[in-house]
Amino acid sequence: MALTVKDILQLDGLSKMRLIAGEGGLDRYVVSLGIADNEFSSFADQSERNVFEADMIILSTLLFSKEEPGLILSTTKFLCEIGAAAFACKTTIFEKLPQEVIDFANAHDFPIIQYDADLYMESIIFEILDAVRKEDDNFFSEENLDQMIAGNLTKTQIYSLSKNISLKLKEYVMAVYIKGEDEDFQLNLERYSKVFYLNRNLNTKALVCKYKNGLFALLTARQKKKQSFAIILRELMEFLSPSKEGLYVSCSRIHDPYKELDQCIRESYYTHIASKAEEKSFGSYDKIGAYQLLVPLADTEAMKDFMTSLIDPIREKPEFFETIRQLALNEGDIFRTASSLQCHHNTIRYRISKIKQFLFCEEMSDQEFYVNISLAVRLYMLNENK
Secondary structure, X not given: OOOEHHHXXXXXXXXOOEEEEXXXXXXXXXXXXXXXXXXXXXXXXXXXXOOOOOOEEEEEOOHHHOOOOHHHHHHHHHHHHOOOOEEEEEOOOOOOOOHHHHHXXXXXXXXXXXXXXOOOHHHHHHHHHHHHHHHHHHHOOHHHHHHHHHOOOOHHHHXXXXXXXXXXXXOEEEEEEEEEXXXXXXXXXXXXXXXXXXXXXXXXXXXXXXXXXXXEEEEEEOOOOHHHHHHHHHHHHHHHOOOOOOEEEEEOOOEOOOOOHHHHHXXXXXXHHHHHHHOOOOOEHHHOOXXXXXXXHOOOHHHHHXXXXXXHHHOXXXXXXXXXXXXXXXXXXXXXXXXXXXXXXXXXXXXXXXXXXXXXXXXXXXXXXHHHHHHHHHHHHHHHOO
């Protein structure tokens, strides 16, 4: 299950935090944090109110209410109204909160926590966000991601995963698999997954987790528009700032988060595998064409037999093999294939004729031969780039 206020209070590093009201709300979920301090003086400005969301623990020194203690009650009511997880107040200014605040919190099961001056906000933020990250890592473990990609989880299991991660999923979700081939990306992989949780704006619309030396990102939005997800993805990439050298960013289609989360993950990873096979970034699942079928079937005996029957006889003949590989990569275009191999287009036609003879495929038309050989080449590239 997602972390609750009770779980947070039991963290070793937060043992000095104490509940003073709202015990009935200890089972409220915690997904993020907010800070209400001097700049949030009255919540009269809508922009001040919009920075807080449901399931946040709100930290405050109560500096904003130093000259007007009545603001503590109005703030508590506001935070309870929006569904905040708890209100955590430092004792620096007010050692005791007004009784009406305590009474309201108890009546509405809204947890109020106090902590002393020797416990710094930075320490609290680190402890809570690290705990949230570890909880997400448990749900999005490599084993669970493997099961989603393989399609082995039930609809009930998918729904449970969707409900129990820290990201509060909206109506739609997209998965993105991000992986860089350079050493810098691998060295920063742990940092990417940790610093993400420090971005209060991003972690209400995205979540990242590590998988096979890369990162899965879940993006969520209220509208089923590619542009909405493109904006979130651009913001995420700007924040992470990975090296662009050898970087693959592979997106799924847009899905229902509670019914098709596994499909999102699967489509995103299939797009990455297809991109690796052809050493080019397809970008999104709807652009990988035949790979939508080939990726999940590449390891079946039928596909392996088909591939080896056409590839094995010519794999040791570099000139033949590179010709059919370039023919597949250039979508059967003889002139583009010739350009790739820096030879005349008639040379390519001659080689194809010789390859057809070598494979005993002379009776096939050039079109039929291309269909078969391009599938075999793509299966070979998939197996070579697992």
